[in-house]
Amino acid sequence: MSGNWIEVCAADEIDEEDVIRFDHGGRTFAVYRSPDDEYFATDGLCTHEHIHLVDGLVMDDIIECPKHNGRFNYKTGQAKGAPVCVNLKTYPVKVEAGSVFIALG
Amino acid sequence: MGSIVIVGAGECGARAAFALREMGYDGKITLIGAEPHLPYERPPLSKDGLSGQLPPKYVADAERYRVAGIEVLTDTPVSAIDRTDKSVTLTDGTSIAYDRLLLATGARARTIAGTDDASRRIRTLRTHADAEEIRRELAPGRKLAIIGGGFIGLELAATARRLGAAVILIEGLTRILSRGVPEDIAAVVAARHRAEGVDLRCSAKIERIDADENCARVVLADGETVDADLVVIGIGAIPNTELAAAAGLAIDNGIAVDATLQTSDSDIYAAGDCCSFPLCHYGDRRVRLEAWRNAQDQGTLVAGNLLGAGEAIASVPWFWSDQYDLTLQIAGLAEGASTTVRRDLSDSAFILFHLDDTGRLLSASGIGPGNAVARDIRLAEMLIAAGKRPDPQALILPETKLKALLAA
Ligand SMILES: Cc1cc2nc3c(=O)[nH]c(=O)nc-3n(C[C@H](O)[C@H](O)[C@H](O)COP(=O)(O)OP(=O)(O)OC[C@H]3O[C@@H](n4cnc5c(N)ncnc54)[C@H](O)[C@@H]3O)c2cc1C
Numbered sequence: 001m002s003g004n005w006i007e008v009c010a011a012d013e014i015d016e017e018d019v020i021r022f023d024h025g026g027r028t029f030a031v032y033r034s035p036d037d038e039y040f041a042t043d044g045l046c047t048h049e050h051i052h053l054v055d056g057l058v059m060d061d062i063i064e065c066p067k068h069n070g071r072f073n074y075k076t077g078q079a080k081g082a083p084v085c086v087n088l089k090t091y092p093v094k095v096e097a098g099s100v101f102i103a104l105g
Numbered sequence: 106m107g108s109i110v111i112v113g114a115g116e117c118g119a120r121a122a123f124a125l126r127e128m129g130y131d132g133k134i135t136l137i138g139a140e141p142h143l144p145y146e147r148p149p150l151s152k153d154g155l156s157g158q159l160p161p162k163y164v165a166d167a168e169r170y171r172v173a174g175i176e177v178l179t180d181t182p183v184s185a186i187d188r189t190d191k192s193v194t195l196t197d198g199t200s201i202a203y204d205r206l207l208l209a210t211g212a213r214a215r216t217i218a219g220t221d222d223a224s225r226r227i228r229t230l231r232t233h234a235d236a237e238e239i240r241r242e243l244a245p246g247r248k249l250a251i252i253g254g255g256f257i258g259l260e261l262a263a264t265a266r267r268l269g270a271a272v273i274l275i276e277g278l279t280r281i282l283s284r285g286v287p288e289d290i291a292a293v294v295a296a297r298h299r300a301e302g303v304d305l306r307c308s309a310k311i312e313r314i315d316a317d318e319n320c321a322r323v324v325l326a327d328g329e330t331v332d333a334d335l336v337v338i339g340i341g342a343i344p345n346t347e348l349a350a351a352a353g354l355a356i357d358n359g360i361a362v363d364a365t366l367q368t369s370d371s372d373i374y375a376a377g378d379c380c381s382f383p384l385c386h387y388g389d390r391r392v393r394l395e396a397w398r399n400a401q402d403q404g405t406l407v408a409g410n411l412l413g414a415g416e417a418i419a420s421v422p423w424f425w426s427d428q429y430d431l432t433l434q435i436a437g438l439a440e441g442a443s444t445t446v447r448r449d450l451s452d453s454a455f456i457l458f459h460l461d462d463t464g465r466l467l468s469a470s471g472i473g474p475g476n477a478v479a480r481d482i483r484l485a486e487m488l489i490a491a492g493k494r495p496d497p498q499a500l501i502l503p504e505t506k507l508k509a510l511l512a513a
């Protein structure tokens with residue numbers, strides 16, 4: 001599962017309760033910092049119309065898509081109801097020496 | 106157990122059907138629609154859906170209805186409601202009994218009297234079938250005339266330009282988007298359409314529209330004529346209230362419902378584009394919305410109320426439109442605002458906040474490329490719902506985090 005760890009950014013480059021975009025190997029991801037200071041990562045594009053989630057709103061453990069407000073739990077990837085019905089893929093994240101890493105399988 | 110019948114298999118009816126199951130209802134659900142398709146999303150019909158991506162974008166595939174145990178009858182108009190017998194009648198005479206009935210009959214495109222034409226060169230855009238026919242005419246060398254500078258006409262204009270058709274858009278009022286969109290934002294939209302080559306005419310009155318197999322001709326009041334391969338009329342929508350009216354339900358610019366979406370018959374509810382309801386946060390003013398998220402929100406809420414929850418609708422109206430790479434989003438209603446302030450997010454993205462004379466935030470409307478305004482509009486919606494009176498000067502500064510104002 002852990003595959004290879006890829007460095008995303010410095011841990012303080014993501015605000016609390018916020019999200020950034022991370023592109024790697026032709027794929028795009030969304031990396032989150034929760035209100036209680038944990039880090040998470042999901043696929044970057046909404047499963048409804050493939051809009052990037054980086055412009056969305058993070059509230060508690062929910063990322064809301066900027067396009068039509070589809071909601072996902074970014075910790076589990078679970079789609080929280082219409083218009084989104086397909087879950088987001090999630091990726092393991094770790095913070096080491098002040099940097100955020102994600103594991104791409 | 107029991108039986109819930111939903112008339113109208115659109116966004117709202119489909120959402121309600123699934124929500125009933127999510128809430129644990131295990132009785133019979135029959136979702137009845139007049140169109141030949143399973144419920145699909147209308148917004149793409151004037152946007153990307155028109156330039157590609159056929160068949161329609163379904164709300165859910167057949168398998169999901171099957172798994173949820175929702176019986177969907179397509180191509181099946183309901184012709185009458187018998188409130189004494191508590192049943193609906195289909196056009197073939199079959200009747201289906203209900204314990205509770207939901208009317209989610211939506212709206213249809215308004216048209217101009219005298220333009221029913223056999224040549225099919227004068228059309229409206231509401232259904233997938235409409236979109237398919239319109240799409241055939243959109244190609245380089247073809248000319249499209251759009252009547253009405255509302256959202257659907259403007260989105261269609263943008264899509265038609267992308268497909269290479271020539272476009273003239275004729276608006277009767279002095280500017281486009283006069284209903285519900287601030288002038289500054291409408292001006293950005295108008296400038297963009299002109300830059301993309303749309304021949305945009307405001308204050309142009311239409312005398313009549315003629316059509317034959319080869320061509321359509323719009324005759325303007327000043328005598329000018331505009332020839333086109335296709336004319337699309339986009340002058341708003343009319344709620345489908347006939348069924349409810351014939352059954353004696355109260356109608357008031359839509360099927361009249363209370364805050365729980367109950368009609369004047371306590372076993373019958375109505376939701377989505379077809380109903381008018383008292384709008385929370387705005388003095389319970391009676392409104393009818395034609396908006397995709399409203400159809401979803403009301404569909405979800407009404408499901409609970411069909412099961413006896415008795416919950417009042419409290420969402421803030423929210424709407425978006427996509428034209429070219431621009432997205433416009435509006436939360437709330439600006440009517441009654443006394444102060445407007447502008448927040449510039451970049452050279453090409455800004456938000457207008459409208460406040461009333463007590464300082465309460467009523468509405469926010471923004472425009473910009475991609476999703477530039479989305480997060481702030483969403484937060485503005487939450488500020489409105491919370492009845493906040495944010496400092497206008499703070500709203501102006503892009504560095505002010507609206508999330509912080511929400512907590513304040
Ligand atoms: C081209 C287009 C673009 C749009 N773009 C946007 C957008 O960008 N943003 C936005 O917020 N909103 C947009 N909308 C509005 C949005 O699509 C509507 O608000 C939404 O579809 C309303 O859903 P509804 O289920 O209430 O009604 P509808 O979608 O109208 O569905 C009602 C259904 O009921 C059926 N019906 C009616 N009477 C009967 C009967 N007697 N028996 C059986 N069936 C019946 C109709 O055939 C229809 O299929 C757009 C609409 C259109 C047409």
Ligand code: FES
Nearest residue numbers: 046048049065070
């Ligand atoms: S694209 Fe994300 S909800 Fe539609």
